[in-house]
Every structure is written in structure tokens, then in C-alpha cells.
Amino acid sequence: MIGDPHLSPRARAAIGAASAEVFVSAASAWELAMKVRLGKLPAAARLTHHFAQSLAEQDFKPLAIGIEHGRLGGLLPGAHRDPFDRILAAQALVEDMALVTSDPAFAAFGVKVLW
DSSP: OOOOTTSOHHHHHHHHSTTOOOEEEHHHHHHHHHHHHTTSOGGGHHHHHTHHHHHHHHTOEEEOOOHHHHHHHHHOOSSOOOHHHHHHHHHHHHHTOOEEOOOGGGGGGTOOEEO
């Protein structure tokens, strides 16, 4: 959404496909807002302050965090402690969605990764 050049060509093509149904987790909005607030990602300030509008402009759909996401996120095995990653993994598993990420930690959770 901010044109990050690090996004892989494969992921960019999948997200940009006319038939793509792209969901963005509430956890991503939360993590992004925290990074902006802490000064770690100032380039995303405008996006953060107009997140719902930006999603709609891209025809992306919001994905709320539900009870089953929280339950599974807490129960996922392994030592990975990042709560954002754990909830994203749980959402991908519960909703049977691929997760766009280059982070190899998600493979340990059995998540389908698109990169």
C-alpha cells in the first residue's frame, strides 16, 4: 500500500491480479500504527491515519481478529513469541488463506506463504 520495493514480484502480481481477494488483518493495522507511533516507520504515517480509507481505495478487505484466531494464536506450538506473527499465522490457518510474507518463521506454523 506504500509501494515498498521489497515486496517480491510474485507477491506484487498476486495482490494486483484483477481476480485477487486481498484481506488485511486488524493485527497488521495495529502493528503498523505502533511502529509509526514509535518512530520506526514514519513513511507510513499517512496510511496509518487513514487506514480504512486506504484499504477501500485498494479494494482490500479488512480481516477482524476473532475468538478462534485468538485461541489458536495462543495455542500454536513453538518458541516464536511475537504476538503479531502468532495472530497472523492463526488467521491464515483458520481462514485457509496464504500469508504474504518473507518471514521464514511462518513455515513452522504450517501457514501457506506467498512470497
